[in-house]
Amino acid sequence: MLKSALNVALLIGVVLSLLAATLLFGGILVEHALPWYLLVGLAVSLWAVKLILCRHVSGVWSPMHVPVLLFAGYAFARYLVSPIEYESRVELFHIGIYTLIYFLVACNFHRTRDRLIIGGALVLLAVGESIYGMWQCRADADSVLWLDRGDFYHGRGSGTFFCPNHLAGFLAIGLGLLVARFLVSRAPNQTLQFAVLVKLYETAAVVIVVLGLVATLSRGGWISLSVALFALLVWAELAKVLSSRTVIAAFLVLVVAIGVAWSVPRIRQRIEQDIRLQWEFVPGDTPIHVVSGFSGRYPIWQATVKMVADHVWLGTGPGTWEWMHLKYREPRLQIRPRFAHHDVLQLLSDYGVIGAALVVALLACFYWHAWQLARRAESAEQRGFALGAGTAVLAILVHSFGDFNLHIPANTLWLVTLMGLTVAQSVNETDRRRSKLSAAGRCFLGATLLAMAALLVTIGWTLNHSARDTARGYDESQQFEWDVAQACFERALHYDARNPETYAQMGDAHRIHSAQFSLPGDQPERQRLALLAVDAYRRSLALNPFQSEVLLRQASAYELAGDTAGAARAYNDALSVDPNNAFVWLRVGMFYRRQGEMGRAVEALQYSHRLNSVEPIVQKLLEEIAAESAGKP
Numbered sequence: 001m002l003k004s005a006l007n008v009a010l011l012i013g014v015v016l017s018l019l020a021a022t023l024l025f026g027g028i029l030v031e032h033a034l035p036w037y038l039l040v041g042l043a044v045s046l047w048a049v050k051l052i053l054c055r056h057v058s059g060v061w062s063p064m065h066v067p068v069l070l071f072a073g074y075a076f077a078r079y080l081v082s083p084i085e086y087e088s089r090v091e092l093f094h095i096g097i098y099t100l101i102y103f104l105v106a107c108n109f110h111r112t113r114d115r116l117i118i119g120g121a122l123v124l125l126a127v128g129e130s131i132y133g134m135w136q137c138r139a140d141a142d143s144v145l146w147l148d149r150g151d152f153y154h155g156r157g158s159g160t161f162f163c164p165n166h167l168a169g170f171l172a173i174g175l176g177l178l179v180a181r182f183l184v185s186r187a188p189n190q191t192l193q194f195a196v197l198v199k200l201y202e203t204a205a206v207v208i209v210v211l212g213l214v215a216t217l218s219r220g221g222w223i224s225l226s227v228a229l230f231a232l233l234v235w236a237e238l239a240k241v242l243s244s245r246t247v248i249a250a251f252l253v254l255v256v257a258i259g260v261a262w263s264v265p266r267i268r269q270r271i272e273q274d275i276r277l278q279w280e281f282v283p284g285d286t287p288i289h290v291v292s293g294f295s296g297r298y299p300i301w302q303a304t305v306k307m308v309a310d311h312v313w314l315g316t317g318p319g320t321w322e323w324m325h326l327k328y329r330e331p332r333l334q335i336r337p338r339f340a341h342h343d344v345l346q347l348l349s350d351y352g353v354i355g356a357a358l359v360v361a362l363l364a365c366f367y368w369h370a371w372q373l374a375r376r377a378e379s380a381e382q383r384g385f386a387l388g389a390g391t392a393v394l395a396i397l398v399h400s401f402g403d404f405n406l407h408i409p410a411n412t413l414w415l416v417t418l419m420g421l422t423v424a425q426s427v428n429e430t431d432r433r434r435s436k437l438s439a440a441g442r443c444f445l446g447a448t449l450l451a452m453a454a455l456l457v458t459i460g461w462t463l464n465h466s467a468r469d470t471a472r473g474y475d476e477s478q479q480f481e482w483d484v485a486q487a488c489f490e491r492a493l494h495y496d497a498r499n500p501e502t503y504a505q506m507g508d509a510h511r512i513h514s515a516q517f518s519l520p521g522d523q524p525e526r527q528r529l530a531l532l533a534v535d536a537y538r539r540s541l542a543l544n545p546f547q548s549e550v551l552l553r554q555a556s557a558y559e560l561a562g563d564t565a566g567a568a569r570a571y572n573d574a575l576s577v578d579p580n581n582a583f584v585w586l587r588v589g590m591f592y593r594r595q596g597e598m599g600r601a602v603e604a605l606q607y608s609h610r611l612n613s614v615e616p617i618v619q620k621l622l623e624e625i626a627a628e629s630a631g632k633p
Contacts, residue, residue: 003050006050010046014109016039017043017101018121020035021033021036021409023125024160025144026166026411027409028409034460034461036409037097037457037464038457040097040100042453043101044100044452045449047107047449048445048446048447048448048449048453049446050108051443051446052442052447055439057437062365063368064369065103065423066361067359067361068362069099070358074354074355075095076092078351078355079091083546084546085543086500086543087319088318089459090319091318091319092319093456096452096456098416099416100449101417102419105420106420106421106423106424109420109424110424114424115381116381118421119181122174123174123178126173126178126212129159129170129171130213133159133167134211134212136157136158137156137157142154144159145160149162155217156215157212157217158216161410164218165216165220165221165405166408167218168221169405170408170410170411171209171212171213172213172224172225173392173414174209174392175209175213176232176388177392178205178209179206179388179391180236180385181384181388182206183236183387184236184383184384185381185383185385213225214261214267222267223399226254227394227395228398230254231391231394232390233250233254235387236374239371241375241383241384241387297341299329299330300342301342303330306328307321308348308352311349312352313352315349315352318351319350320350323546323547324349325340326577329578334611339404342400344356344400346404346407363393366423369386370386370422373422373427390422392414392418396415462495465492466492469489469492469502470492470499470502472488473492473505473509482513486509489509498543500539500543504540506536507532507533511533511557514560527562531561533553534554548577551571551573552570554570559591567591571587571591574588582611582612582618583608585611586618590621593625598628602625
């Protein structure tokens with residue numbers, strides 16, 4: 001009785017954590033992530049209690065366990081020597097959560113009931129997200145729940161995710177599972193009327209989720225799902241899961257659906273932003289032209305390839321791409337992306353060939369087991385689930401060649417859950433692969449899991465409160481509530497003294513406050529606050545020395561304090577970590593102009609103009625300097 005109750009509680013805890021991570025902005029905002037952190041900690045604690053209190057507890061063995069553990073251990077080892085501790089710690093924390101969820105699911109959820117409940121929750125959530133996304137698209141809403149997402153994605157549905165591409169990734173996971181189960185699964189002992197009713201509900205769900213995917217206007221989402229569904233049909237044919245007639249019929253339906261989608265002007269225009277097909281033959285020309293849409297990603301990928309070449313085996317460290325990329329920035333890229341928009345390249349960049357090899361081994365083990373299930377499992381439900389999980393993983397993998405869905409915690413949580421549910425299944429009744437754990441083994445593993453759960457909750461609590469108080473401090477400083485803002489920053493540092501963003505925001509508050517003292521008699525207070533800003537920036541840069549924007553703000557603080565030599569050093573440091581940033585060169589040129597070094601000012605401004613020729617301020621400054629040099633008013 002106790003074991004059954006704990007199994008139910010475990011199932012509820014995992015489902016709630018998956019729902020919370022998805023509904024709370026995909027889990028990407030640390031300041032709003034505490035609920036799903038706590039729910040994961042609760043689920044791991046329940047697993048530990050089950051191991052300690054229940055005598056008959058078995059474990060499941062899968063070859064996939066080995067690369068999963070090795071990758072988690074490798075990520076920890078790379079964290080220990082990371083050049084940016086905070087960023088690597090956050091990524092390692094998420095990797096730890098994914099690892100715990102994978103093993104929890106694989107070792108506890110081998111029943112048909114478990115797969116039906118988790119799969120049902122995924123489908124219901126996908127339907128709800130689709131409806132919300134369609135409303136956003138129809139209403140031109142530029143908000144996600146209570147937060148503003150900006151107008152960059154105006155007219156596109158993103159559900160509770162900020163980026164429509166990430167909603168598309170999530171919906172592809174749901175559709176992969178749903179379509180496979182629709183085609184393959186046949187529940188035993190069902191009446192004809194009930195079976196028809198289930199298929200009608202599944203058909204309605206497929207239609208709604210497809211419409212939700214269309215509302216995202218995500219080209220990567222459409223392409224990746226199409227590739228995954230074609231692969232599903234080929235897989236089903238090779239594994240003899242479906243009859244050839246069914247496969248051909250499904251193939252024709254998919255082709256017709258793609259044709260109908262292409263006939264919709266908005267969808268066709270969206271695709272032609274990236275790819276233009278030339279139907280008429282032109283000698284020496286190609287039938288496919290890649291145009292402006294993808295070009296924004298090319299310079300990011302080119303820079304990442306250079307990073308990989310310089311750090312082949314070990315990479316730059318977990319979560320460090322955003323900052324290490326600045327040195328490799330292509331001159332034509334004048335934005336600062338947080339991710340490489342190519343999860344495969346970013347994996348190689350952050351973890352090197354060794355980390356990528358472990359991930360490839362992990363995927364190979366997963367697909368080997370899914371293939372065995374699809375071919376040999378005695379239950380149609382098992383075969384359908386294996387095909388669906390494999391299709392969902394493939395859809396995200398294909399999408400990852402043009403985006404960063406695997407850096408969205410909710411999407412990765414769902415993927416590792418489906419993988420765990422797959423490897424938890426036995427291929428047939430004689431192949432259980434489950435072994436009883438000894439009392440000593442159960443107690444040791446349970447105590448270890450309790451310690452991990454406590455560590456998970458502690459780290460999640462500190463990360464959440466640090467980020468939340470830092471955000472509050474920023475809001476207060478924008479209202480010129482300096483004392484309240486500083487109190488918020490001090491609380492944030494109490495929770496996490498190694499968050500560079502907190503020190504940077506504290507420096508901003510001191511610097512802005514200092515600039516308000518402009519009268520001659522206010523000079524001592526102005527200088528005092530400016531020096532406080534310099535010190536806060538120094539602390540931030542000690543934790544992450546690759547922040548070119550913080551270096552620019554530190555240079556401004558030095559100038560407010562009257563230390564031009566310190567300002568010059570900060571500007572030079574900004575150029576060293578971000579040498580192809582037009583804005584950095586603009587600020588350097590403005591500094592030299594203030595110092596009366598017109599030759600160096602013109603040189604810096606001209607280089608800034610070459611990097612970003614559309615910036616009007618640079619041209620205006622050059623004209624002013626030219627007029628001054630010519631003695632004009």
